[in-house]
Amino acid sequence: MTLSYEFSYAFTQCGFISTTIANTLFIYLTILYIKKITGTYKVMVLVFSLMGIMFSAWELVARPFAHNYNKGLMYFSLNTWLGASHEFLQFAIILYASFYLIILAIIAVQFVFRYFTLCRPNFARKFGGFGVIVWISYSLISGAIYGGSLYYFCHPDNFSDSYMRFHIIHIFK
Numbered sequence: 001m002t003l004s005y006e007f008s009y010a011f012t013q014c015g016f017i018s019t020t021i022a023n024t025l026f027i028y029l030t031i032l033y034i035k036k037i038t039g040t041y042k043v044m045v046l047v048f049s050l051m052g053i054m055f056s057a058w059e060l061v062a063r064p065f066a067h068n069y070n071k072g073l074m075y076f077s078l079n080t081w082l083g084a085s086h087e088f089l090q091f092a093i094i095l096y097a098s099f100y101l102i103i104l105a106i107i108a109v110q111f112v113f114r115y116f117t118l119c120r121p122n123f124a125r126k127f128g129g130f131g132v133i134v135w136i137s138y139s140l141i142s143g144a145i146y147g148g149s150l151y152y153f154c155h156p157d158n159f160s161d162s163y164m165r166f167h168i169i170h171i172f173k
Contacts, residue, residue: 009078012059024047030058040128043112048106052131055099062092069171072164075154090151105139159162 030042037045063079075097077089084092102145111128113135116124127135 007144009063012063016056016060020053023053023103036080038125040132041110041113043132044106044110044135047112048103051099051106053102055103056097058092058096058099062089062096064093064096070167073154074164074168075150094147094151097150098143101146102139102143105142109135109139 027046030037030045030049034042061079061082063077065076065078067074075093077093079089079092082089113124113127115128
């Protein structure tokens with residue numbers, strides 16, 4: 001009998017393949033054929049596409065799953081084919097969550113850049129040159145802070161495990 005979470009892995013694999021094909025094609029077209037988008041915005045689009053590929057690839061490794069019930073959160077990996085250690089799977093989940101936040105930060109930077117491009121074009125120029133390092137650093141540092149706080153504050157302990165075990169067992173009785 002196939003369990004429902006095994007079906008989700010098939011969707012994850014399809015998502016990885018479609019993301020890789022679409023973003024690789026998008027990167028190819030952006031670099032070689034699109035001439036009207038130049039400078040900073042072109043870099044933003046390329047970085048976003050590369051992060052999308054890396055995020056979907058890491059999702060295959062981490063196989064994250066989250067369950068929230070009655071003031072408790074379980075965030076765990078369904079990876080069984082890798083045969084990796086418990087510590088590596090914790091790292092994989094944390095890195096997956098960090099990738100997610102980096103992508104959200106890049107979207108936020110693009111929004112601010114577009115706003116300044118329309119409303120204050122002189123200020124939008126600050127996103128180029130040395131500004132590229134600043135907004136990429138902002139995205140990476142945001143992801144690192146999120147991953148670090150996830151590791152520190154959501155580290156498994158005996159109380160949390162027994163609390164969730166008690167409540168989940170009573171759900172299925």
